[in-house]
Amino acid sequence: MTIKDVAEYAGVSVMTVSNVLRSRGRVSEETRQRVLGAVERQGYRPNLNARALVERRSPTLALMLSCITNPFYPEFALAANLSALKHERHLLVCNTDHEVDRGMSFLEQVAGSLSDGVLVANYSDPPLAELRLLQSRGIPVAISVWELPDEPPGVPCVTFDAKGAARLAVEHLVGLGHLRIGAVIGSSKQGIHRARYAGFREAMAESKVRCLKADERFTGDSFDAGYAAAKNLLTARPDLTAIFVSNDLPALGVLNAALDLGYLIPKNLSVVSITDIQPARQSRPGLTTVAIPTAEMAEKGIALLIELMAGRASETTVVQASAPKLIIRGSTGSAAVAQRCT
């Protein structure tokens, strides 16, 4: 079933069918109806591959992310999908699962071919060299959730103030009177959470609160990693009254570890983190966290890709997302009565 069949069936030329289907050119209402009727009766659907080939424009965009089961990504993907739909694009999703090769081969095959452009939402290290290469070939590429506004990646990106988010979290703890604050960072010191860590250090220094290197743990960006790191940290430093965690997912692990160790939260220990994923409000107690504009960054990432294709954005474009906001739930409280429950 091709456009030619429909044209013959309707007694018109293929061009007329094409025009009717895309609302282009001028077609009399009568032939329009005849064509539409033929399309309907034959159950004709245009071949989007053929259309993409001749239009040099694919109806899809690609989204690359590192771990779809991390609740942050579904929330991001939801908004990205919605935004793509607004621009009449479908979304090809590649879950790299932290495997660099998978991301690479996806980019090589899909970018600029099956999909017009690629949005990389890699929390963990994006393959910058490859992205710049694609870009140099004229393929629209953008990064969303870029955490280092001062270090642009050489690829257009959407950033947010990760350092400021961490500062908000720490200031909240300090405001509650906490004096012995530990940190669980969901990456290596130089890893993806380095801006959040920097914000933590800055705010701690300014507040004059004691902050020993021994009170810090660097680990992975997962529930289990946070759980293990917190057990280790709290065992070594039972005098801590609060823990800053760089991300919600490990923070939920921290919460559970503390409860397993017999802490009452927030009575004996406060926990604060960054992101505000859905599970943060479903835990017990609810997780106090600094919300980042996830949906906004997804939408702006897609929009950036569209702008790029229209020539209205360049390699150095940096889109700033809204400021993070503190969301106070049950996991933080006054330091006054903080003490280990034994």
Added chain:
Amino acid sequence: MTIKDVAEYAGVSVMTVSNVLRSRGRVSEETRQRVLGAVERQGYRPNLNARALVERRSPTLALMLSCITNPFYPEFALAANLSALKHERHLLVCNTDHEVDRGMSFLEQVAGSLSDGVLVANYSDPPLAELRLLQSRGIPVAISVWELPDEPPGVPCVTFDAKGAARLAVEHLVGLGHLRIGAVIGSSKQGIHRARYAGFREAMAESKVRCLKADERFTGDSFDAGYAAAKNLLTARPDLTAIFVSNDLPALGVLNAALDLGYLIPKNLSVVSITDIQPARQSRPGLTTVAIPTAEMAEKGIALLIELMAGRASETTVVQASAPKLIIRGSTGSAAVAQRCT
């Protein structure tokens, strides 16, 4: 940059380049290397749209689901993506967000055109009529996570024993000595969880445990819906010692509602459900649940699509997934000491 450019650069015909790139035909090692060198130096990537057009075969499959932020779906999508990759296919994801129209327009546009086939993982009602229509046009279509092995949908599907899963859950409660068991169902009585509900009723009837209609609540398949339903149920029936929930997500809401009402779990109330999504083991207490073979169903769904395209499966193919398994965590306990904590 087209295959023609590369051919000229390498001093061969386009056909030789095509053959080298796809490891087809016979090409001498020397020309092969020359072609590969040219491809490398020019940074050439084949246009997959053009290839798809002439091969009448797209390198993508489509996955349709209803709510990507429901943790079940990312887990499903992860496995589906992996399975698709094994078959050298990329995955186009459509999140219908429970909007029927969005699913429809996705199917109409993408199925059989951008993607060769469609896997529908709609927990909630799949658009069966539309799927059958596509199927009748020769487009491979399959449903995964079909819950009614006895009522095949007229489209090839992957099923699991939902009724048996519910029975396992109830038998677990009965085995613990519970006599007053309530139910929170994450759909309407005739909705998507009807097989689970039927299993609940059957097992209850066999066990001779008291089961009043007043002890049942039908609600939505979300955390909040489960929370609200449980508050309502427990307020009306404070004598219940256990609740069967048809799905983990609302069960987590039930857990929270009970805790908010002052119940100790599992001391005063046991909660059991079905699925075993990741958050089930991260809650406090951990959620006792009947695990269903999510990843297996995703993999088999994709495999079914592939079989369909190869003509090795038909409209009536029903693939049975492994049996559900009870996973005992902290949310269920002996009924002996069950009583309301006031």
Added chain:
DNA sequence: CTGAAAGCGCTAACAC
């Protein structure tokens, strides 16, 4: 082992 011709299904550009 390599190449030339034909055409996948569609649309841009231009005729009528």
Added chain:
DNA sequence: GTGTTAGCGCTTTCAG
């Protein structure tokens, strides 16, 4: 308003 021609980038077919 509508039709004709050319060709998107690639692979299939078949000739050398």
